[in-house]
Amino acid sequence: MFGYGGRILTVDVTSGDQRVEEFDAGFARAYLGGNGFAAKLCYDRIPPGIDAFDPRNLVVFGTGPITDSVIPGNNRNCVAGKSPLNDLFFDSTFGGRFAGTQRHTGFDAIVITGAAAEPVYVLVDEQGARLQPARDLWGKPTLQTARAILDREGWESDVVSIGPAGERRARIAALAHYWKNREAFGARGGLAAVLGSKNVKAVVVRGGQKAQFARPDDLKALVNETREALKKGTYNLHVYGTPNLVKGINAIGGLGFFNNRLEHSPDAEQVGGERYKLEFHKKDTTCNKCPVACGKTFEVKAGEYAGTVWKMPEYETIYAFGPMLGNLDPASLIKAEELCDQLGLDTISMGVTIAFVLECLERGFLTEREVGVPVGWGNHQAVHRLVEMTARRDGEEYVLNGTKMFITNGSIADLVFIAARTDSTAKGSRGISIFAVEKDTPGFKASRALEKMGWHSSNTAELVLEDVRVPHENLIGEENQGFYYIMSNFQNERLAIMGQALGEAQRALELTVDHVKNRSAFGGPLWNKQTIRQRLALRQAEIDAGRQLTYHAAWLTEQGEDAVREVSEVKALVGEMVNRVLYDCVQFHGGMGFIAETAVERLYRDVRIASIGGGATEVMLDEVAKRL
Ligand SMILES: Cc1cc2nc3c(=O)[nH]c(=O)nc-3n(C[C@H](O)[C@H](O)[C@H](O)COP(=O)(O)OP(=O)(O)OC[C@H]3O[C@@H](n4cnc5c(N)ncnc54)[C@H](O)[C@@H]3O)c2cc1C
Ligand code: SF4
Numbered sequence: 082m083f084g085y086g087g088r089i090l091t092v093d094v095t096s097g098d099q100r101v102e103e104f105d106a107g108f109a110r111a112y113l114g115g116n117g118f119a120a121k122l123c124y125d126r127i128p129p130g131i132d133a134f135d136p137r138n139l140v141v142f143g144t145g146p147i148t149d150s151v152i153p154g155n156n157r158n159c160v161a162g163k164s165p166l167n168d169l170f171f172d173s174t175f176g177g178r179f180a181g182t183q184r185h186t187g188f189d190a191i192v193i194t195g196a197a198a199e200p201v202y203v204l205v206d207e208q209g210a211r212l213q214p215a216r217d218l219w220g221k222p223t224l225q226t227a228r229a230i231l232d233r234e235g236w237e238s239d240v241v242s243i244g245p246a247g248e249r250r251a252r253i254a255a256l257a258h259y260w261k262n263r264e265a266f267g268a269r270g271g272l273a274a275v276l277g278s279k280n281v282k283a284v285v286v287r288g289g290q291k292a293q294f295a296r297p298d299d300l301k302a303l304v305n306e307t308r309e310a311l312k313k314g315t316y317n318l319h320v321y322g323t324p325n326l327v328k329g330i331n332a333i334g335g336l337g338f339f340n341n342r343l344e345h346s347p348d349a350e351q352v353g354g355e356r357y358k359l360e361f362h363k364k365d366t367t368c369n370k371c372p373v374a375c376g377k378t379f380e381v382k383a384g385e386y387a388g389t390v391w392k393m394p395e396y397e398t399i400y401a402f403g404p405m406l407g408n409l410d411p412a413s414l415i416k417a418e419e420l421c422d423q424l425g426l427d428t429i430s431m432g433v434t435i436a437f438v439l440e441c442l443e444r445g446f447l448t449e450r451e452v453g454v455p456v457g458w459g460n461h462q463a464v465h466r467l468v469e470m471t472a473r474r475d476g477e478e479y480v481l482n483g484t485k486m487f488i489t490n491g492s493i494a495d496l497v498f499i500a501a502r503t504d505s506t507a508k509g510s511r512g513i514s515i516f517a518v519e520k521d522t523p524g525f526k527a528s529r530a531l532e533k534m535g536w537h538s539s540n541t542a543e544l545v546l547e548d549v550r551v552p553h554e555n556l557i558g559e560e561n562q563g564f565y566y567i568m569s570n571f572q573n574e575r576l577a578i579m580g581q582a583l584g585e586a587q588r589a590l591e592l593t594v595d596h597v598k599n600r601s602a603f604g605g606p607l608w609n610k611q612t613i614r615q616r617l618a619l620r621q622a623e624i625d626a627g628r629q630l631t632y633h634a635a636w637l638t639e640q641g642e643d644a645v646r647e648v649s650e651v652k653a654l655v656g657e658m659v660n661r662v663l664y665d666c667v668q669f670h671g672g673m674g675f676i677a678e679t680a681v682e683r684l685y686r687d688v689r690i691a692s693i694g695g696g697a698t699e700v701m702l703d704e705v706a707k708r709l
Contacts, residue, residue, distance in 0.1 A: 086186070086189050090191050090192065091192040092191070092210040092212075094212060097212050109189075115174075119141040126194075133165035133271075141159075148181060149370075153370070154373070155370065164271055171272065176371075178262075178263070186286050197212065202282050202284065205288075207290055223425050224259055226240070226283060242282055243277050244425020249474045253430035264422065315375070318375045323375065324357045324396055327353040357377075361415065398414065407458030408464070410461055426472055438452060438467075487543075492529075500513050511561060513563040517551075576635050579652060586624050590662060630655070667685045
């Protein structure tokens with residue numbers, strides 16, 4: 082089929098499964114263009130009523146029938162899905178070269194669904210998709226991410242990535258694409274936050290399947306006919322880029338100042354196209370195969386932002402970070418562009434949100450303390466700080482409520498780590514996050530130290546949290562990933578408890594051998610009784626076997642193997658076995674074993690937790706059974 086690759090690729094990042102579907106000309110005509118495909122796929126496949134961060138939401142990258150042709154402006158991608166901003170279908174477009182390279186994979190639409198357990202990037206080539214680990218890229222700014230991936234996958238690939246804002250699910254997060262001749266951002270609608278919720282740091286395309294057109298020579302001739310008109314009609318765009326619009330829009334009273342309180346200012350041209358061209362222009366940039374070259378790289382040569390070399394702020398960015406914030410410093414707008422792009426934030430939504438905040442401050446609806454920094458109209462330095470805070474979600478608080486029994490060292494710890502549900506819509510273990518809570522945080526208390534039958538050397542408490550407010554920076558790792566962190570630590574915890582239990586059993590056995598060799602009854606040392614001697618020998622053999630099994634499971638874990646079955650086996654087997662050992666040790670101590678001053682009496686009580694704490698035997702056996 083001319084104009085199309087003819088295939089749709091769906092990748093489920095939860096499982097890594099993928100599906101390739103072919104479509105026919107009827108489908109292509111009915112749902113024309115990248116956003117036509119995206120709208121149809123979203124409509125058919127996103128279940129009604131789900132949250133935008135539900136793994137079942139989609140992010141669709143779509144191209145259209147002119148992608149990679151000679152038609153100017155053809156290298157624009159559509160990215161679409163259910164938006165976390167308004168819970169509706171949202172599509173955003175971006176230029177550069179990604180669309181053409183996606184076409185070379187032969188997939189007109191790439192559909193991403195599910196949620197990966199660990200950060201990944203999705204690499205798509207003509208064969209399909211592969212999930213590549215991206216933990217090392219998580220937290221990195223967008224440009225650094227793109228370069229790192231291109232170094233790995235080859236510079237003929239194209240990358241679109243999210244920044245820290247998308248990772249933290251800022252609802253105004255943007256996707257960034259850098260190609261050597263043009264940067265581009267799929268910024269609207271917070272779709273980068275949806276990718277972040279899927280743990281997808283980037284989507285990478287690479288391919289060699291050139292697009293085929295029905296009558297390429299005729300198409301070229303047709304485009305040539307319009308070339309002069311295009312050149313003339315886009316002259317100002319070519320020379321100044323979209324900042325050229327500032328002058329005209331201000332003249333008709335359409336430029337908003339001070340959160341749209343004013344519509345016009347005689348000073349607006351301080352941030353207009355002509356000034357930028359004169360003072361900041363470094364070079365023209367363009368999307369692949371577009372003669373308009375409306376993109377520019379700007380360079381700040383003097384003042385506090387000197388040294389900034391970055392993409393030109395588009396008209397909308399100038400509006401949102403400039404007049405809307407009472408700021409006519411052109412260099413500060415280039416800096417704002419860089420900050421938003423690197424952090425992966427939509428410049429328009431970010432700027433107008435701050436404008437609203439500034440008006441709220443002015444009217445007393447918000448205080449500086451609530452905002453987090455002293456800020457006001459024209460204070461671009463503070464505005465930049467707010468951009469960073471938004472991307473990293475500084476100043477946001479979580480409010481924790483609940484109780485937790487049986488916390489080791491709970492009432493003496495200065496710092497506790499709380500696992501709390503942060504996404505009530507997520508199923509089972511998915512919506513849990515971990516927070517560091519300091520003991521003096523208001524609302525937090527260790528309500529009582531619990532009296533226990535054993536383990537008296539350790540403190541065990543019940544914790545109570547009532548409206549405990551913790552800042553975002555106290556979140557450990559990523560939001561909603563807490564259960565996976567706990568799971569990975571469970572293996573260590575279980576092995577450590579078993580190491581402790583084996584040590585206790587070994588000590589008890591040695592004490593018992595010593596005792597029965599010295600204790601004479603019925604005509605000689607108890608050791609002479611075969612039944613006692615042999616039972617202790619059997620228990621020693623069991624301890625030795627349990628120790629080797631523990632070493633083996635620890636070794637597997639150390640090698641990075643999935644050793645859940647082996648660790649669970651150890652926890653179940655050793656946890657029960659040490660109790661049998663201690664039973665016999667107390668038994669062969671006779672009455673002395675029941676007296677509180679003997680060591681075996683204490684070890685008998687201490688070892689009882691081995692088959693309960695860190696996962697009871699029955700629960701462990703179910704883990705083993707699941708893997709049989
Ligand atoms: C001294 C001590 C210190 C602790 N320290 C900590 C700590 O620091 N942090 C922390 O988070 N927790 C801690 N715990 C909690 C500990 O991990 C749990 O007590 C343990 O995992 C058992 O859970 P539970 O008490 O909820 O038992 P329950 O879930 O109430 O189970 C009771 C019993 O029912 C049986 N059972 C349970 N589920 C199943 C099943 N699926 N199939 C068959 N049988 C089943 C088992 O025999 C189990 O022992 C501590 C506990 C103690 C006693
Ligand atoms: S260079 Fe400008 S006009 Fe050309 S496709 Fe890119 S954004 Fe559009």
